[in-house]
Amino acid sequence: MSAPAIKIRITVNGTVHVTDASPTMRLLDFLRNELGLTGAKEGCGGGECGACTVLVDGAPICSCLMVLGSAAERQVTTVEGLGDGAGGLDPVQQAFVEEGAVQCGYCTPGLVMSARALVDSDKELTDEVVRTALAGNICRCTGYKKVVDAVRKVGAAAPDAQATSDHSKEQP
Amino acid sequence: MNEPRYYRPKKITEALTILSGEGAGARPLGGGTDLLVRMRVGHMKPSVLVDIGRIGLDTIHPTGDAVVIGAMCTMTQLLGDAVVVRQLPALAQAASKVGAAQIQNMATVGGNVCNASPAADTACALVALEARVMLRSVGGVRSLPIGEFLRGPGTTALAPGELLEAFSIPLLPDDTAAHQSFNKVGGRNALVCSLTAVAGVTQITDGVVQQCRLALAAVGPTCLRPSRAEALVHGEPLTEELCRTAAAAAAAQAQPIDDHRATGEYRRRLVAALVREHLLECMKS
């Protein structure tokens, strides 16, 4: 049991952090204000827009609705954790650039994380599958067409790059 | 806002001891997708959060004549479970309609039911599936039919200090003959609160309806079973005429309100359309 005021251990983009931050702080605030990782954005603060999307143990979640304590002992990946660590882009980011899927960019880190999780799953990237997977990410600018095209392009380019997913994601 | 104190127990017994010791200000924290939204807007101000994400309530296991689903199973987990997808398609379909991917990865089935929104999607499917809720407190365990657990908007039979531990969902004797569906209508396709949703579980043997259980969401203080519609089809072969009559009976039993999202009359029509669709599908397949 974790009594109040115990240190929290959390792995963010591969680095282990042990922190005194309040366990009821939102994960979003911890990432942005404590770690300076400002890729995840606050849009609505209520789970509706997806701008705050990060991966926890590989699954996209809204970091505005998760408290830091719930993310303890887990692996968090933010948009800053993608790519090769030397400035090279992740294939999803590269496809967004090539397809022109970014306008103002506010939604982009969240969209990229949702897309990354989808590409890592075993799903076939049909138009419908991509649109369903990205339905929790609202974009005010692009109209989604180029975003969907970008994600499908990643799937088409690297069918073998589909990493193992920890559970089969059957659709009813 | 005063920050609540936070506990993350590793065992259900620890969680129950904390909940009973801390009294009325303590709240279980599931996926947080309802609770954190309510805390943010000030509708709820718990003094203590008991995070129940690490106490092992996240398993799904068949027990022969039933399936036991832990309260902390997420929507994504339900969708990835072969037993749920195959034997409880109404529940799987409902889970697939909750929010979008991010919400489905966080939202738990126990939280959906304990939150007691009349529009809750998996709660509606569980009412049609006649699930029992299994409750536990330091004093012991008890179980109730879900219809008795859900009392009204935001109100359940949960006693102070009690946790919803699991759901037990009886399988139909011959589940291959059970037609199950869950359909909801909202203002758009994704991320939307139901204007109306209907779950149906119908068993037909030799062309005759053995049982038909319907659940209507968002058209009453809690999820409703339209008993008259169910009785009309019971023991009968389905015909188009009967599907229509039963749908009208269901609509007549709905108690929809007018609000900013839709009029009651529109919701009543949706009930009729969705019930008829369920029955027609059963008739055809």
Ligand SMILES: Cc1cc2nc3c(=O)[nH]c(=O)nc-3n(C[C@H](O)[C@H](O)[C@H](O)COP(=O)(O)OP(=O)(O)OC[C@H]3O[C@@H](n4cnc5c(N)ncnc54)[C@H](O)[C@@H]3O)c2cc1C
């Ligand atoms: C953007 C968005 C979209 C949504 N869309 C939908 C939708 O389409 N359909 C739908 O039905 N819902 C929807 N919801 C509501 C919500 O996601 C679901 O009701 C969800 O299942 C709640 O589960 P949770 O684990 O997040 O609950 P929490 O927020 O953790 O808890 C909800 C309540 O239940 C209590 N509680 C939780 N677990 C237990 C337990 N085991 N025992 C006792 N008490 C418990 C908590 O104390 C709290 O009062 C949406 C929410 C958001 C933010």
Ligand code: FES
């Ligand atoms: S800021 Fe989290 S979903 Fe909008």
Ligand code: FES
């Ligand atoms: S690019 Fe502006 S919100 Fe998506």
